[in-house]
Amino acid sequence: MRQYEIFEVKIQGEEPKGSQVEIGVKGLFSHNGKEQVVRGFYAGDNTYIVRFYPEEAGSYTYRIEDADGVICKDTQVECCPAAENRHGMVRPYETHFRYADGTWYYPFGTTVYAFSHQEDERVQETFETLANAPFNKIRMCVFPKHYDYNQNEPPCYAFEKTDGKWDVHKPCMPFWERLESHIRKLDEMGIQCDLILFHPYDNWGFSKLSRADALVYLDYVTRRLGAFPNVWWSLANEYDLTDYEMEDWECFAQFLHDHDGWGHLLSNHQIVRPWDFSNPNTTHICHQTSELNFLSEQITKFQKPLMVDECCYEGNIPWDWGNISGFELVHRFWTVCMQGGYCTHGETYLNEEEVLWWSKGGKLVGESPARIGFLREILESLPGPLTFSGKEVTKESFEQMKKTIPEEMRQEPFVKLMLKLPWEEARGMANAGRELAGNCGDDVYMKYYGRHRKSSGTFVLPRENRYDVEVIDVWEMTRTKVLEQVNGEVQVPLPGKEGIAILARKR
Amino acid sequence: MRQYEIFEVKIQGEEPKGSQVEIGVKGLFSHNGKEQVVRGFYAGDNTYIVRFYPEEAGSYTYRIEDADGVICKDTQVECCPAAENRHGMVRPYETHFRYADGTWYYPFGTTVYAFSHQEDERVQETFETLANAPFNKIRMCVFPKHYDYNQNEPPCYAFEKTDGKWDVHKPCMPFWERLESHIRKLDEMGIQCDLILFHPYDNWGFSKLSRADALVYLDYVTRRLGAFPNVWWSLANEYDLTDYEMEDWECFAQFLHDHDGWGHLLSNHQIVRPWDFSNPNTTHICHQTSELNFLSEQITKFQKPLMVDECCYEGNIPWDWGNISGFELVHRFWTVCMQGGYCTHGETYLNEEEVLWWSKGGKLVGESPARIGFLREILESLPGPLTFSGKEVTKESFEQMKKTIPEEMRQEPFVKLMLKLPWEEARGMANAGRELAGNCGDDVYMKYYGRHRKSSGTFVLPRENRYDVEVIDVWEMTRTKVLEQVNGEVQVPLPGKEGIAILARKR
Incomplete structure (x- = not known):
């Protein structure tokens, strides 16, 4: 038995009388005081199999039963730690x-x-x-x-x-x-x-x-x-x-x-x-x-x-x-x-x-x-998964935002229009500034400009760190470092073509 | 005066006392028993202008008046037919x-x-x-x-x-x-x-x-x-x-x-x-x-x-x-x-x-x-404007269609799903077969496949005519005749790239 790999017990018996699915064969696997019941299956050719997947290494005891009682009595087995290339479910x-x-x-x-x-x-x-x-x-x-x-x-x-x-x-x-x-x-x-x-x-x-x-x-x-x-x-x-x-x-x-x-x-x-x-x-x-x-x-x-x-x-x-x-x-x-x-x-x-x-x-x-x-x-290659960090205006945040706009801004044309539109109509414009942007904490910031062929991109990077910035061509599969050791509001020169991403990585 | 070209009458006078917009100068243009009143404008420099646009050739009579009466009495003028390159409004x-x-x-x-x-x-x-x-x-x-x-x-x-x-x-x-x-x-x-x-x-x-x-x-x-x-x-x-x-x-x-x-x-x-x-x-x-x-x-x-x-x-x-x-x-x-x-x-x-x-x-x-x-x-180059002829399912036609589907088709999976969906959800699938297709009567049929890179296109052309079919590359600006004298259901071989249109023209 090895952690993260299937452990199988095969038992010979007679072909099931009725259903070949709803059979009584089961395994009971104990480890660290916990018991797990695992239903077996009929595999044809008078063979029954109970398959177990050990999530932890260590000592296991198992026995196999069917409706009539124990078929295979308590057996001890040592589960080795996972092989290097196995990571589990x-x-x-x-x-x-x-x-x-x-x-x-x-x-x-x-x-x-x-x-x-x-x-x-x-x-x-x-x-x-x-x-x-x-x-x-x-x-x-x-x-x-x-x-x-x-x-x-x-x-x-x-x-x-x-x-x-x-x-x-x-x-x-x-x-x-x-x-x-x-x-x-x-x-x-x-x-x-x-x-x-x-x-x-x-x-x-x-x-x-x-x-x-x-x-x-x-x-x-x-x-x-x-x-x-x-x-x-x-x-x-x-x-x-x-x-x-x-x-x-x-x-x-x-x-x-x-x-x-x-x-x-x-x-x-x-x-x-x-x-x-x-x-x-x-x-x-x-x-x-x-x-x-x-x-x-x-x-x-x-x-x-x-x-x-x-x-x-x-x-x-x-x-x-x-x-x-x-x-x-x-x-x-x-x-x-x-x-x-x-x-x-x-x-x-x-x-x-x-x-x-x-x-x-x-x-x-x-x-x-x-x-x-x-x-x-x-x-x-990133330290963790990307979390979306584009400015997203949802119906809820939109309604909230409408309440908190200061009086002096309420006459500004865009704001005024937003204030009078129902969400369904406002959604597009409210999200006009929504970027496809993600980050891993403050380690990595990324943006993808899609089919928009900007001649420059922008990052607002924490001032307490320094970042190197790459321009990524998603189709040509190139990564070009364009800025080093920057932070704060950063302009990133872009080639003005489709399929460009930018990536800032903390040094 | 020439048909489809501006005819202008200039009058010298005094600068308007009040508004330079709301002035009384107007022209009265008669032609074929119809009279049209045309308000003049002040053009500065003590000049008033009445501009007239003759839609038909022939004899015109006009006079210019202001609030105080006639400034320029009935004048006959012949309006020549339009110059060859003028088509009117x-x-x-x-x-x-x-x-x-x-x-x-x-x-x-x-x-x-x-x-x-x-x-x-x-x-x-x-x-x-x-x-x-x-x-x-x-x-x-x-x-x-x-x-x-x-x-x-x-x-x-x-x-x-x-x-x-x-x-x-x-x-x-x-x-x-x-x-x-x-x-x-x-x-x-x-x-x-x-x-x-x-x-x-x-x-x-x-x-x-x-x-x-x-x-x-x-x-x-x-x-x-x-x-x-x-x-x-x-x-x-x-x-x-x-x-x-x-x-x-x-x-x-x-x-x-x-x-x-x-x-x-x-x-x-x-x-x-x-x-x-x-x-x-x-x-x-x-x-x-x-x-x-x-x-x-x-x-x-x-x-x-x-x-x-x-x-x-x-x-x-x-x-x-x-x-x-x-x-x-x-x-x-x-x-x-x-x-x-x-x-x-x-x-x-x-x-x-x-x-x-x-x-x-x-x-x-x-x-x-x-x-x-x-x-x-x-x-x-077409005989007239294109009329959209893609199969378009609107909310109204969808509701109508739902009523007329024969009983034996109502169990077909797609039909069954369509029947139970409200229009907002059904719209996309109901229009999955909607093509960007237009025609000029039965003279010309066109389709545009947009970003869809089909390896073949289709036409259903009237059987009583014969058509030549071209493949158009909208970006490379090429037109390639691929079929001649065809009608009925026609398969058109396509290059499988974006920006391809097909055009069938009656011989």
């Missing part, structure tokens, strides 16, 4: 993410929805691509995808059929073995697996499981995958396009929370109506949106980390969500990151084989990944 | 603009707010630039501008002062002579003058005239400039930033309508809250906005022509409204024009002299004008 920390060992985790995700539903050769190719790509998270579906450019049948399905119908009580073992081998490999590569549990692009009926059947499916998922440190639960891709109602989703979230054993990250992805991120089982905000300018409001509102898990893909397909430029996608990454959020990549370049990265994987051919890597490198 | 025609002689006028405007408030040398330079630029409309202010990069005093002011205060009853004649010489020269160059009557960027008090004083000012403006065929009334630049209330603006619009003699184009420009374009004296829609995707709704709503008279400027200044790229501005022009609207240019490149085109004129250095000229050339 990613969890929210304030409005960002950290590994269990305290290392910051900044998600730079990509999207390969039908990753696991391709033939082995393709999956292998995708792994090779990922090995050389800047991504540390992948969004992928449990169920196969039926959609444009996705007409191929998967090698296998999640369930066997009984009387011609999917039988959620009979997991298809080769499917789960294959899926978990992919997740394990991702884990070895340091890639978080944002596992999409439901989605509407269905040709087989997996999106139409009854709530009861869906819970059986989630039962198996949590028994089998709950101990994987790199698994996140994405309730759905575009939850609002499925037949499930809000109470179904809340029920699924509650079930996962209660049964996954380790409190994995959990969120839900929409096509139109954002999920309710105040849901107590939801660990972070997840948006599909191209409107990225006011995301920081969401972080302020929910006090949870924010992911934009879909903001259109670099590509050239006829669908408008899949034909933005590499520059535009990189621009969106910077826009999100400067607000203290995180963004997810996808690529949809047509090719003769119709192997588009966004669903099937394969090779990346776009221009954005290198630049996303450049951004990741910069953010990871 | 521009007026709305349905949701577009036409000259009086029926020639289409497609506005391609630029912005030089303080054009007339620069020294002669600069004004001359601006004229030279305009002579080689693609613009046929200019937005410029009567009153000088005080703002960043606009700190210079104008050569003269609109009024003289009495007791240290602007006296609207004493027009400053050199000012008006200079202004009208500029307007006349613009007219000779075929450039419409969108004359901004009020604006808030004031250092002299011109934005603070009482309503009564403002009406005296407008009285003089209409007497003096009403016969200029190329004058449009822009009530204000950013009317909602001034102290005037809605009823002031309505009063100004009514006054102009009642007194300008020829029904000049009239609109009003906002910073936040758009003017009420249903105002009966308002001839066209005028917006300051960067949100250009749903403009056609405005045209449908008001059934008037639409101008986007400010959508940010090509430049590199620190203010975000003045640092978009040439490409972005060209993209915005195409976006507006494909919806059957028109767009206005501005340029704000910093230079040492602080002579920025957007206010002072001078030289153009940007990349957009050539491309705007390319667009103008294309539109002017």
